[in-house]
Amino acid sequence: MSDEPTKLADGMTSVSRQRATVLGHVCERKGCIRYAGFGFARPGQEPHWFCFEHRGDGERYL
Ligand SMILES: [Zn+2]
Numbered sequence: 003m004s005d006e007p008t009k010l011a012d013g014m015t016s017v018s019r020q021r022a023t024v025l026g027h028v029c030e031r032k033g034c035i036r037y038a039g040f041g042f043a044r045p046g047q048e049p050h051w052f053c054f055e056h057r058g059d060g061e062r063y064l
Pocket of ligand 1: 029030031034035036052053054055056
């Protein structure tokens with residue numbers, strides 16, 4: 003028997019996404035799992051994160 007929690011139960015989607023989550027942020031474009039190195043935010047608001055390819059999407063949050 004093991005007391006180790008079954009973390010994989012609710013995280014079966016993508017290893018890549020989990021890796022990127024550890025690194026920091028994942029692109030918010032639907033279906034994109036790339037690491038998001040570009041953050042967009044107005045002062046006092048939650049930032050939105052996008053990868054290099056989709057960083058244009060973030061400009062509408064500025
Ligand atoms: Zn992307």
